[in-house]
Amino acid sequence: MKGLLQSIRGGLNLGRAADWDLSALLNAADARAPRPERHLWLIRLAEWLRRPIGRQEPLDGTGAAAGEAGATPVAVRRLRLMLDVLERHPEHALRVRAQLRSIFGTLDAATLLADFGFSPRSGFGSEFSERLRARLLPATPDTGDLGQLFQMVLSDRGDAGWLETLDETTLQRLGALLLDDTLRAQWHRAAVDSVQMLASQIRAVGLSASIRPRLDPALLADRPFFQLAQCAAQLSEVDEAGDALARRQQIHYLRALLATCRRAIDSVRDHLEEHGVSVDIVFQVEQLHERCERIEALLNCLMSTTPARDWQWLMAQLARGVQTRRSLGALFSHHYSMLARKVAERSAATGEHYITRNRAEWLDMLRRACGGGLVISGTTLLKFAIGAMGLSAFWGGFWAGINYAISFVLVQLLHWTVATKQPAMTAPAMAAKLEQVGGSDAAIEDFVDEVAHLLRTQIAGIIGNVMTVAPVVLLLQLLAWQLQGAPLVSAATAHHALDKLVLPGPTLAYAAFTGVLLFASSLIAGWVENAFVFHRIDSAIAWNPAFVRWLGSSRAQRWARWWRASISGLAANISLGLMLGIVPALAAFFGLPIEVRHVTLSAGQIGAALGTLGVQALHEPVFWWSVAAIPLTGMLNVLVSFLLAFRLALRSRGLKVRERSRLYAALRRRLRQAPASFLWPTARLEQDAAAQPEHR
Structure with a gap:
């Protein structure tokens, strides 16, 4: 326990990110601080989780050092340490829980679940300009956009990897200590709203003037894009009513409509193969597929018997998308491949x-x-x-x-x-x-x-x-x-x-x-x-x-x-x-x-x-x-x-x-x-x- 005791000593350190230790981070948690400081605290916490472990800093009972073959990822070991400290110090747990509620309770989670990873415009050129701007201009933690904050918090290439390796026990401890019923209800509602938003976006793009003429008419006979948006709205209604059986039935129906919409979207590729390719249309088709996949992931979170695992997978995919959103090369290689x-x-x-x-x-x-x-x-x-x-x-x-x-x-x-x-x-x-x-x-x-x-x-x-x-x-x-x-x-x-x-x-x-x-x-x-x-x-x-x-x-x-x-x-x-x-x-x-x-x-x-x-x-x-x-x-x-x-x-x-x-x-x-x-x-x-x- 020597390493644990050393980690909880000290006071608030306002120096470089590398100088922050766990004690300083826990003491700095202040739900009444201005928004930029609260967001900066979360960024500092992520940086502390990723910081390499020194030889004098074993973080678990195995004594495994960073970089050893088969060793637990550094971020997971540091996360377990933080949970150990919070379990032993309830006053710190209360402060951290209040801090997280002050961050996520004031931000619209749908900006992350429904908007993050998708271009606000349908053109390839506009997406390229947006990515170039993101690479050249610095971001600020003083933001009301949870998607932008998410990019600043999980900015490292290895973040998706350690998120995927979290075990069931660590997930349960994390949820028990840091999440309350208010936050759980808020994210559940955000997931339902995000499904409705994504369905509306799929309908709008799928029936746009550039996509609709290239869809297979036979697959549009039952008007799947219209039905998709209507079914998503009905899901929101039955969820508000608290009818679990009706919600499950609505989710099954929504998945069937998603499969039909996907087949219709795939028919655009057949048209392009025969009649010539447009990079903008290829980009829109890829965006439609990705929105369908996001809806599937959110539906898994809503009806799963083990939602923590599904939320974990979704967060890992979003963290992986942070790197994709910053890559100009990935944009070119992916969307120019068909051309x-x-x-x-x-x-x-x-x-x-x-x-x-x-x-x-x-x-x-x-x-x-x-x-x-x-x-x-x-x-x-x-x-x-x-x-x-x-x-x-x-x-x-x-x-x-x-x-x-x-x-x-x-x-x-x-x-x-x-x-x-x-x-x-x-x-x-x-x-x-x-x-x-x-x-x-x-x-x-x-x-x-x-x-x-x-x-x-x-x-x-x-x-x-x-x-x-x-x-x-x-x-x-x-x-x-x-x-x-x-x-x-x-x-x-x-x-x-x-x-x-x-x-x-x-x-x-x-x-x-x-x-x-x-x-x-x-x-x-x-x-x-x-x-x-x-x-x-x-x-x-x-x-x-x-x-x-x-x-x-x-x-x-x-x-x-x-x-x-x-x-x-x-x-x-x-x-x-x-x-x-x-x-x-x-x-x-x-x-x-x-x-x-x-x-x-x-x-x-x-x-x-x-x-x-x-x-x-x-x-x-x-x-x-x-x-x-x-x-x-x-x-x-x-x-x-x-x-x-x-x-x-x-x-x-x-x-x-x-x-x-x-x-x-x-x-x-x-x-x-x-x-x-x-x-x-x-x-x-x-x-x-x-x-x-x-x-x-």
């Missing part, structure tokens, strides 16, 4: 068109890549012409971006391809192969096949682009020599281009950064297409009276189909082109040494330099260093964009690939047994692809 999934799925649907699985498709990709290289050859020379105009950095980058964007769109309209755009679009298609990897060797082999399909498709695209763009640019340079006696690119510009492209230097870093831009363009494409589908722009083009009058009925239908099929590619091509031109100019404005290195454009610049410098360039090391950088540039363009897109696809599905070692082993085995399958179509892979269901 990321939809972006990945839309990219996956597009990406299927960029994966070749047999020799005929591989040769077709090579042909289309040659067509893309033909267009990029003109893009390369226009880039030199824009540079020769002597524009300012921004306008030079802007017009270069316009040049790239127009060229990429032209490649799309001609049904050709630019190789490095493929991996960012194909990675989500591959990610779908991983969903069944965990339990199937066949799924692993299927995934390895898909990797082989993708890599050799990239090789075909890069070969087609490079082997076309460089010779065509060189041919145009030679034609310019014949027609005007001078090349299209000056010697100084040609030397400068080669100097920038050499392998020793920042070329590889710039190539990796270009992979980031390639990934960003695929992300933008998914976002734009999702918005296009969500807002039903294709339907507006097809049926809007103004469009029909302007285009005619049949042409409006064709335009709608074309835009629906092309919007993703247009968004990807235009955004990529603009970023390739403008991002380096903006980076230079901020003094950042960032440029882009696109394998096809780089190959075209080397061809242009060779056309200007002639055979002499073949004797200069700078030329061959530039040529040596081309395959590595292409590899980094592909690899970085693919890995980023693949990571997005995995995150969007919430997958944790536990079978990575098996995947790596399968890839290594394929490299040993059939290395050629990663370069061009082999007979075995063609047979496997033919045996699978149609992919496209």
Whole structure:
């Protein structure tokens, strides 16, 4: 008992929180103190409970020290000590009970039970602003909001853990010493009122203009949202009447209505999966689910034969929610996951068109890549012409971006391809192969096949682009020599281009950064297409009276189909082109040494330099260093964009690939047994692809 006696000595200490001991806290309990001081007392008590135990401060008979394996949590051991002291000193127990009554008796418990953890507004942006404000601005204990006080009292990450570990005996002692009939009745009534408030909020959001049209009409036939609010009001009435049997029946009926409302809310997700995702709607759906869960928890507290346990669980969940309410990362990762999934799925649907699985498709990709290289050859020379105009950095980058964007769109309209755009679009298609990897060797082999399909498709695209763009640019340079006696690119510009492209230097870093831009363009494409589908722009083009009058009925239908099929590619091509031109100019404005290195454009610049410098360039090391950088540039363009897109696809599905070692082993085995399958179509892979269901 030595430690116990030491703990009750001393007087009031007004220093740092760490200097407060139990004796000081008990002596400071004053129900007549101003509200901020009473709330601050409760915060100090929580801080004392969490304070680490020193070696000279054993708090229980076991002598266990803080941090020992299997030791009781520090907060629980300190709580037991406080209960021991209060049981031995009834005058302290009376003061503490009066203090708690003065705190909780003057605050509206419904602000904690019905409002805490939920956004007062329905928008994702408003919730982000609220969390940012909470993180940047300090809170005050001078508050009438029990939810805000709750956040200040249980502010530590470990609070939920020790609340969950409280044993039955400690709970009973805590209730007997610190709670009286008045407080119990107050919290019971607050729970009933909170159920009614939450039911009204669920009805309001569930029947709002943004949610109601997306609910399954069959699930609304019995008007469950209206009935939910009415049933909650009836529960309040029977509770006031004191009819225990009627209250239990009403709770059972309320739970049945909650289950129906949940099914209706879940149908919103099905609608979003088909018709596009809105982050605000996803946020509202999640809030509805959380309010339904809160009602369930409160109903458990109201009808349980052991309500202390249910209140304990509810308080622990609320304490866990304190950390969630402060986390901006949790808000983004949670509510953007569905949008990321939809972006990945839309990219996956597009990406299927960029994966070749047999020799005929591989040769077709090579042909289309040659067509893309033909267009990029003109893009390369226009880039030199824009540079020769002597524009300012921004306008030079802007017009270069316009040049790239127009060229990429032209490649799309001609049904050709630019190789490095493929991996960012194909990675989500591959990610779908991983969903069944965990339990199937066949799924692993299927995934390895898909990797082989993708890599050799990239090789075909890069070969087609490079082997076309460089010779065509060189041919145009030679034609310019014949027609005007001078090349299209000056010697100084040609030397400068080669100097920038050499392998020793920042070329590889710039190539990796270009992979980031390639990934960003695929992300933008998914976002734009999702918005296009969500807002039903294709339907507006097809049926809007103004469009029909302007285009005619049949042409409006064709335009709608074309835009629906092309919007993703247009968004990807235009955004990529603009970023390739403008991002380096903006980076230079901020003094950042960032440029882009696109394998096809780089190959075209080397061809242009060779056309200007002639055979002499073949004797200069700078030329061959530039040529040596081309395959590595292409590899980094592909690899970085693919890995980023693949990571997005995995995150969007919430997958944790536990079978990575098996995947790596399968890839290594394929490299040993059939290395050629990663370069061009082999007979075995063609047979496997033919045996699978149609992919496209």
